[in-house]
Amino acid sequence: MAIDHYAVLGVERGADSEAIKKAYRRLTLQFHPDRHPDDTHAHERFRQINQAYDVLGDPRKRTRYDTQSRLSSGLDLAGVQPGQSPRDLLQNVFGDVFRSRRRGRRKGRDLRYTLTISLQEAVRGGPHEITFDALGPCETCSGSGTRPGGAPPATCQVCGGKGEVKGDGLFAPWTRCGRCDGAGMLQADACKTCRGAGKSRASRAFTVTLPAGVESGAQKILEGQGEPGRFEGAAGDLKVTVHVRPDPFLERRGAELRCELFVSLTEAALGTRVEVPTVDGAVELDIPAGIRSGTKLRLRGKGIPAKQGRGDQLVLVTVETPAASDPNVATALRELEERSALASALPKRSEQRAAFAERKKP
Ligand SMILES: [Zn+2]
Numbered sequence: 407m408a409i410d411h412y413a414v415l416g417v418e419r420g421a422d423s424e425a426i427k428k429a430y431r432r433l434t435l436q437f438h439p440d441r442h443p444d445d446t447h448a449h450e451r452f453r454q455i456n457q458a459y460d461v462l463g464d465p466r467k468r469t470r471y472d473t474q475s476r477l478s479s480g481l482d483l484a485g486v487q488p489g490q491s492p493r494d495l496l497q498n499v500f501g502d503v504f505r506s507r508r509r510g511r512r513k514g515r516d517l518r519y520t521l522t523i524s525l526q527e528a529v530r531g532g533p534h535e536i537t538f539d540a541l542g543p544c545e546t547c548s549g550s551g552t553r554p555g556g557a558p559p560a561t562c563q564v565c566g567g568k569g570e571v572k573g574d575g576l577f578a579p580w581t582r583c584g585r586c587d588g589a590g591m592l593q594a595d596a597c598k599t600c601r602g603a604g605k606s607r608a609s610r611a612f613t614v615t616l617p618a619g620v621e622s623g624a625q626k627i628l629e630g631q632g633e634p635g636r637f638e639g640a641a642g643d644l645k646v647t648v649h650v651r652p653d654p655f656l657e658r659r660g661a662e663l664r665c666e667l668f669v670s671l672t673e674a675a676l677g678t679r680v681e682v683p684t685v686d687g688a689v690e691l692d693i694p695a696g697i698r699s700g701t702k703l704r705l706r707g708k709g710i711p712a713k714q715g716r717g718d719q720l721v722l723v724t725v726e727t728p729a730a731s732d733p734n735v736a737t738a739l740r741e742l743e744e745r746s747a748l749a750s751a752l753p754k755r756s757e758q759r760a761a762f763a764e765r766k767k768p
């Protein structure tokens with residue numbers, strides 16, 4: 407016997423055809439693939455439900471099935487199926503003992519959320535309010551699923567609270583109970599608002615507190631703030647993944663922030679003062695006269711907060727060579743070239759050109 411058709415439909419062995427039809431209708435609605443497009447568990451259940459009804463819904467097939475079940479239960483001891491490990495056997499024989507513990511309670515599902523923040527917000531850290539549609543405790547019944555003032559949930563009569571039903575015979579497999587869908591408990595007096603589920607979808611607000619200097623990809627877990635559990639089971643967690651939006655100017659490297667600052671030929675030669683963005687707002691940076699392209703200047707304490715204090719911001723100075731396509735710029739550059747050709751203006755260049763000329767001599 408592979409699967410217990412009675413257990414799949416969640417009906418007792420002696421159930422009449424009306425009860426079987428009713429269970430079948432209820433379960434096909436509940437597990438219809440259209441309602442669970444990506445849930446393979448639901449697809450498998452739907453298949454089992456149809457298979458079970460194909461047999462139990464037909465009086466002749468049902469009689470044959472019942473006879474076969476009785477026969478195979480007598481043969482079980484002799485016919486241990488290949489592929490069954492000793493643990494499977496123990497599970498089947500002593501399953502009752504192992505299974506009775508986890509009845510009823512079901513942990514709620516986790517919620518996931520991606521929180522996108524700016525680099526400034528990542529450096530600062532602190533609380534963020536996030537709001538999104540999620541399942542939370544039903545407001546009418548506070549998540550119990552029971553109609554206020556109604557009877558509390560009762561143990562499922564079909565599986566006796568185990569959530570699973572064992573077929574006839576010592577080694578017959580266990581099948582998830584179709585009446586309570588494995589919970590072992592049934593909502594006897596369901597809340598009208600949530601139809602006994604204890605959950606309702608609504609816009610919910612959460613507060614996530616991020617550490618200063620949080621990195622992109624970091625995960626923050628808010629325990630017990632996920633979907634509510636069933637039958638007094640614990641709520642799931644809210645798992646927030648942090649995404650730091652790339653900054654157009656500042657790039658993070660560990661505790662350091664790096665940026666590139668372009669200056670003109672004359673700014674590089676004469677020196678200047680430039681306003682540079684930092685995560686704390688703009689600061690004035692002195693570019694010393696005669697700076698070379700590629701020089702790194704350091705803004706102390708403008709980086710990312712870290713264990714050993716706050717990092718720095720490194721400013722890579724790049725001298726932008728002017729494009730000579732503009733005739734006015736070209737004229738000015740030629741004039742500049744003539745004047746700076748003097749050895750005193752560009753001493754290293756003059757020295758090097760003289761050395762090159764010397765090497766060419768035979
Ligand atoms: Zn409710």
Ligand SMILES: [Zn+2]
Nearest residue numbers: 562565583586
């Ligand atoms: Zn049950």
